[in-house]
Amino acid sequence: MKDLPKEPLSSEITPKAVYVNRREFMKNGALALGTAAATGSALLWLGGQGPPPDVPEVAAASADNPLIVAGRSYDVPDEAQTPNRDVITYNNYYEFGIDKDDPARNAHTLVTRPWTIQVEGLVARPQTIDVDTLLNWFPLEERVYRMRCVEAWSMVIPWLGFPLASLVKRLEPMGSAKFIEFTTLLNPEQMPGQRSPILKWPYVEGLRLDEALNPLAFIATGLYGSVLLNQSGAPLRLVTPWKYGFKGVKSIVKIRFTDEQPKNTWAIAAPREYGFYANVNPEVNHPRWSQANERRIGEFQRRKTLPFNGYADEVAGLYAGMDLRANF
Template sequence: MSKLPKEPPSHEITPPALYTLRRRELLKNAALFAGTASAVGGGLVWLTGGQAGVADTAGRGAPGGSAAPPVDAPPLPEAAPTPVTSGRDPFVTDEARTAYEDIVSYNNYYELGLSKSEPAANAGRLRLRPWSVACEGEVKKPEVIDLDTLLRWFPLEERVYRMRCVEAWSMVIPWLGFPLAALLRRLDPTSRARYVQFTTLLDPAQLPGQRSDVLDWPYVEGLRIDEAMHPLTLLAVGLYGKSLLGQNGAPLRLVVPWKYGFKGCKSIVSIKLTERQPKTTWSQAAPDEYGFYANVNPAVDHPRWSQASERRIGELRRRRTLPFNGYAEEVAGLYSGMDLRENF
């Protein structure tokens, strides 16, 4: 049996848009985040409906602490049973779930910080109510929809999905949410709708990472319409039965389990159906490294590291990466006839 590739050194998984920041700007950003944490004497301040509170750094998702649900988000409705569409249940994996404490303390969310731990430290700035989503573009029924209205319209389902990061680490996460297809059908797409564009909140006061030029803000992602309508594609509002925390994309995020994690747009404020393929953030920042499709493909390496294996958070040994992250039976047909090396 051939040996699995070694885990790439940490410096090899830094996206080019980050390591090309000028040293002076990087130091300025670091000071900004450090100053935010120290300004309240070791605690963190967050706004909840206009009121200030203090969270001990041992809580709200810090390593070793117990993360509390967002205090300005109402409790989630009880999840309905998840429908099974075949003899094989793609909505629930029997793999061990990643610990809640790891899911909420090891995050990529550059809007809240550049390291894995900064998003949890800064997430208390994010005000989760009121929150609305502009649903627009090539639809017959455009509407600005309050998040709590969405929660009344669509019953929540638990989906236990594998999540594979382009940086070659992975998790197994029990999401709570509803199928994106349910919302799109309600909006009634026009015949010209070929893509769905997702845009995150733009507000540097709540998302201090947006004060840097590491990426072009706001964060934009996109799917082809058939990908968006696929039963696996989820709009998530919670995990482990609790409301999403800011570092995980609260209050509404996209989950597409057969794609690399950067496709999962967080803190969504706009869902727009378009005729043309949207210009997505990472594809614009580094087109040779981050394609529009971003399907998990162990046969196509990232230019700076192998994608053949992954490090599951909470495990010691690396494991082989599966084509389409293990969802090939459900989604490979979407790409029939496509060159998956060219359309990476």
């Protein structure tokens, strides 16, 4: 006769050790989870994993300020334009921090109105010009240029602005002027990066006067159809597409004409690595990395870097007879 089993099956019995230690297992499990969480968050913090800047917000800010443009004078027809969100969130603007997305996060503290540009040195009339006055002097044109950073990445950007040559002629430099020097705003309250001496502030850049008069040299006041955002160098900045990006001095407050070659900020910081000319040159490597190729932002494969960033026809003549290895 079969009775109902009085005992549960052996497989159903919780092992005694587990039964006894259930509380300890739970405690150890919780401690393991806590340790994992603490280790993980410490690593995320130390390893530099943070959320990207709020792109829709900055994009909307730029869409609020459309500009009227007379026409497009230069183009890079066979190369895709870099998406706007990349152009306005991937910036080297050490006045607002050294990470690429720092300027997009921090540049909102920059006040761009009222804004004046001081003109001095070897000019007929030294003067201080309100930026809105200056912007009314010239019709805005759109120019799509390649932008090659000395760090071996590049973009294609539709700038808005006017030729630097028009501005130079209007400012009437004296015949003795050989160079033009630009200076960025110095204001550690608005520019948190200037509170630490990683570079000699304010940022200074310069061009030979014949370079400044080359039709390619451009003063940008906008990009992608809108007024420049602060992280892109508002309210006005230099664009010299045949040179490495650091020549493109941002948020300009001073223009000086001089007969001496200006001492530009990066050449002061590391004279072996950054020169005055800074022409894009795949033949002359940066001491610490190759300049032979570049990563176009948004593309997977690297592409070959072109002499003068593809603008040799327009500018190579400026450097005829010069040793471009010595004058890098």
